[in-house]
Amino acid sequence: MSTSQPNHPPLTGTKLALGSLCVGLAGFMTVLDSSIANVAIPTISGNLGVSGDEGTWVITVFAAANSVAIPLTGWLTQRLGQVRLFIGSILLFVVASFLCGIAPSLPILLFARVLQGAVAGPLIPMSQALLLSSWPRAKSALALALFSMIVVTGPIVGPALGGWVTDSYSWSWIFYINIPVGLLSAGMVWMLYRDRDTPTKKLPVDKVGLGLLIIWVASLQVMLDKGKDLDWFSSNTIVILTIIAAVGLVLFVIWELTDKSPIVDLTLFKQRNFLGGTVSIAVAYGIFFGTLVLLPQWMQEYLGYRAVDAGLATAPLGIFAVIGAPIMGKILPRSDARIIGTCAFLGFATVYYMRSFFYTDLSEGYIILPTLLQGIPMALFFAPLTVIILSGQPPEKVPAAAGLSTFFRMFFGGIGTSLANVVWNNRTILHHEILTQQSSPTNPMFTQQIDTYHSLLGLGKGASYALFDHTVQAQAAVMGLNDVFYGSALIMVLIIPLIWITKPKKSAAASDAAAAAH
Structure with a gap:
């Protein structure tokens, strides 16, 4: 991801306040969704007719998809520009949230959560980058303090808000509430930042590295989630997933260390x-x-x-x-x-x-x-x-x-x-x-x-x-x-x-x- 500040003067006055608010809302919305479903898992599992263990996939698939998407942020930023990437990610996040809310079954809900986690990947690093670009460099510490508060409070507010919404209305509304917040944030960001986008350039994407990343991360996550249900290594499925994850990880490391344009710089x-x-x-x-x-x-x-x-x-x-x-x-x-x-x-x-x-x-x-x-x-x-x-x-x-x-x-x-x-x-x-x-x-x-x-x-x-x-x-x-x-x-x-x-x-x-x- 790119955290360098673009060559634009910092915002001032009302524009700075509104810019910080709308960028912060998008970042908060993303962090919130990593934990808002926690207390609703028993309700979601019961309504969809699945076990509580299967219900926890709602949390884990979001985290796995999000972790896979984050390394792509740097490439996407240079390809699309910070502002376009940020707004596009917000709008796709809104769509994914709507799909989560209307999901009639666990497989459809999990698909929507995977999409939601994937498009949320750029939102946290991009919200941090845009927040830094909005404030004067001398006050960057204050901007980062605001950002830290967003990151820290999201997982904390999530369970309380998720519990209240689930008990008072329906578990679907823990996803629906993203829609007005996301649309407001995207609209305000476009108004304030559309002339402050970063330069773009075409870059090769490490398709093999991305494919291997998805394979080993997904295999490992499914192995961990299904292990208990399938009695771990007495199950051929778990053994196969473990082998795929291990081999995929080894190949991923070898490829990334030898490729000229790796998707992940492992030399760090x-x-x-x-x-x-x-x-x-x-x-x-x-x-x-x-x-x-x-x-x-x-x-x-x-x-x-x-x-x-x-x-x-x-x-x-x-x-x-x-x-x-x-x-x-x-x-x-x-x-x-x-x-x-x-x-x-x-x-x-x-x-x-x-x-x-x-x-x-x-x-x-x-x-x-x-x-x-x-x-x-x-x-x-x-x-x-x-x-x-x-x-x-x-x-x-x-x-x-x-x-x-x-x-x-x-x-x-x-x-x-x-x-x-x-x-x-x-x-x-x-x-x-x-x-x-x-x-x-x-x-x-x-x-x-x-x-x-x-x-x-x-x-x-x-x-x-x-x-x-x-x-x-x-x-x-x-x-x-x-x-x-x-x-x-x-x-x-x-x-x-x-x-x-x-x-x-x-x-x-x-x-x-x-x-x-x-």
Whole structure:
């Protein structure tokens, strides 16, 4: 993607305010759609007659398609121009959103989400680029602080808004609301920016590289999503998908390293700042997004929360995140990004460790507290790691570095969603087996519990057994969830050394692009 500012004077006054608003709306709309469907998955699954596991594809296919599309942004920008690409992507996003809303079945909804994720690829990097071009260079830090707030609040507002819309109207409206927002944004951008487009030129596209990218990313994503349903490697389908993904990845790496015009510049990984920063931000975002999906699912399935309540319980995440974003913009230039990044990972680890002590009749306050505190590491997370990734890069490689790191972050977000569900399910099954090992008529405590159900609730034998199993399942589910959070805390600590293999340098390009990897 291109983050360099075009040779146009910055906007001023009302035009600057309106330009920032409409560009920000498009970026916010895109980020919002990566998480707005999270709390609606049970409702969507029920209405379309599919399992909850199949329903999570609504999230993962969007992330996978989005991650595939992002590396194309640089080529598309030079081919079409920033403004035309931005407006075209918004309008196609509106069309895809409409198709999502009217989808009568899961396959059609998934097709529409793939389209939506693909056309959304250029929107985040382009909204950042246009926002930078609108503000005076001296105030670029303020522009990037605004952009950081958009990126941080999108996944937070998404579950709450999605829950409210789903409960009050219909799940289709979580997609329909993009239509007026998108049309307003596209119209305003065209009015204000149509004379500020960047030059265009015809460029060859790496068709082989693009094809291999789609093959291995899609194969890996489907393998992760279908693995649980097909009993993993006992299924020929999973084995074949794994082989395709592995072979596709190897061929992709070989091709991209030898092609004259690669679609992805993998030589960036030779630079340790880029390697350490990109791997750490991708893994951390995968954990963050995966657990962000699990929490409302557990609250709805086992605590009886409505979708809107589950969403509101995750909303406090945005309080400290929004307050901290502009503060971080002032602190970061005078600080070591590695120290701030380390504090962010330790903060995440602390929050996940707190959540590893959840239990079945947990009050809402105990859910909200760690969620509120998680906003602090969120504010410390994106900008420092992005500065690490971009520091030391020559100016001509900053756009490629930002685009590639964004690709890995978004792709790991999709992987994190799949793996979090798989691990939670497997640990729940394990705990259920352990808890029911002693559940037999020869066990006096089990018999006493069944008799209690019969005497106090008037339940028959079959109903008593069913109630007991439901109780055990709820306990097993929260124990499995605790395992996921404990593992997440551990991984957050283990990836800290990746930050310290880097040697950040003061770089004007890195400072100006502090939010580029968003």
